[in-house]
Amino acid sequence: MKVTVVGAGNVGATVANVLAVKNFCSEVMLVDIKKGFSEGKAMDIMQTAHMLNFDTRVIGVTAEIGDENGYAPTAGSDVVVITSGMPRKPGMTREELIGVNAKIVKSVVDQALKYSPDAIFIIISNPMDAMTFLTLKDSKLPRNRVIGQGGMLDSSRFRYFLSKALQEAGYPATPTDIDGTVIGGHSDKTMVPLTSLATYRGIPVTQLLSKEQLDEAVAQTKVGGATLTGLLGTSAWYAPGAAAAAMVEAIALDSKKLMPCCVYLDGEYGEKDLCIGVPVLLGKNGMEKIVEYKLEGDEKAKFDESVAAARNTNAKLGDALK
Template sequence: MVGKITVIGAGNVGATCAQRAAEKELADVVLVDVVEGMPQGKALDLCEAAPVEKHDARLLGTNDYADTAGSDVIIVTAGIARKPGMSRDDLIKTNAGIVKATVERAAPLSPEAVIIVVSNPLDAMCHVALKASGMPPRQVIGMAGVLDSARFRYFIAEALDVSVENTHAFVLGGHGDTMVPLPRFSTVAGIPITELLPADKIAALCQRTAQGGAEIVSLLKTGSAYYAPASAAVEMAEAILKDKKKILPCAAYLQGQYGYNDLYIGVPVKLGKGGVLDVVEIKLTADEKAALDNSAGAVQKLVELLAELGY
């Protein structure tokens, strides 16, 4: 197997990332966690599924970061999950410390790796990972837009009774209640959904997308989403490992693009070997830009809170 993916955190998201990556035969996978036995047990379980799933990816569960050395992609899922009534922002104090500690241990062992942050609040945790890693911004990105767009795509397909494969969508901005779904860039077989659905229905789909994570948290009651987040992170990893130069909405560090500086925000990027190859700037309407400014402002407040906390 060519390539190596490290997944930090062997909880539901991390273990599912390992499963998705192995079954796609993207690379060998190292699953690392501080809890003794958990990553080893989950990795062994996945290895024993390999003959049935017909893949030859090797999986290693470990508590030792030395085993992660030479990784091409590092997916950071470590942190506490949301519970009912909690926002992603409520997680900031605890998860900032966890992300900082894990990235500081992993990054020096894999200086050429691309770090994909999944831990919430995602945009803020990208800032923590960037500082902790010492890597160029193009090598530290956040998984948000792929997940949010996938949710939007599913809701569109459900509303129109069409295949999800026919749907495309873009969701920009921070990974939270202020995210910005863009209906006029969202299509079914190339047809904008603005021509297929009434405005009130589109507004309802946009609102459901923004609340997509909270909806699942309220149903599960004891955890948060993990199947779709894992799939989204692995799609990004695949684009990087295969140098696909795929246009995906990701949390990227902006330095002037869209009018923002030194801020992680969800935008379309060209993703390939080495991480972000380019930020794709699209022309927004005044209303869309205002919504994106509002989302960026919410992220900026979290970054300022991180500074107050010493991150």
């Protein structure tokens, strides 16, 4: 398994580091436009190999703007993870990044495809749902090979905030005790944490927490990224990087794991021609099956609102889709 991670910033370097430690890849190529940056990050990671007992080779690659052969070392990659683009700053929404990041993502996908025409693409760049849609339309790849990482991250945050609520209610919960899923768009306003399906060691959390406690956990989940941006001064990286690495692992090991990811809908959930977060089975072919939850009441209404917001953001792609 050869994986290319584009963007050696905080998120990209974390993806590469987690992949190396998990030790199921032969090579991880870490690519950046800044000369020496990815090489330095790769060297730093490789100097932990003996201490952390992994054999994965992490190799830094500089691909400067205008260098037509910059991606040559990435040839034959099975998976390409794209983290490139401007990160959020305090007070910014993900949607505000669309103009700048659309051009960056298009360029990166085109270059990566030139050398890895059979690769599966995982998109992290924000606004993620729109960037996944752009990648799919611009590349004309089959929908199983273009997957956005949003639901995995948002679901992990949901589990964290539910565990905190349960601790306050007197239950010794940790995030690993919780099953919880977030679907819909990767947006502070429109993601849909599904409290109706969330459980603590098999017990529905609706039996253990009050509506007010559940509503607070949902609210904290939805602004989880903005909260961290405010604290850190930039976007988070440990959880996004680990989420992407988990997706790569499911593909590499053909595990058919059920994960919430951003994929193209073609009739599922009654929707077509957009990319949005839903539960999917990930395996060697990428997105192998979309699982349809039966949404009702408020959760169905919120998912419909999320779909409408995603379509509105896609409309802003404009010339990027031409």
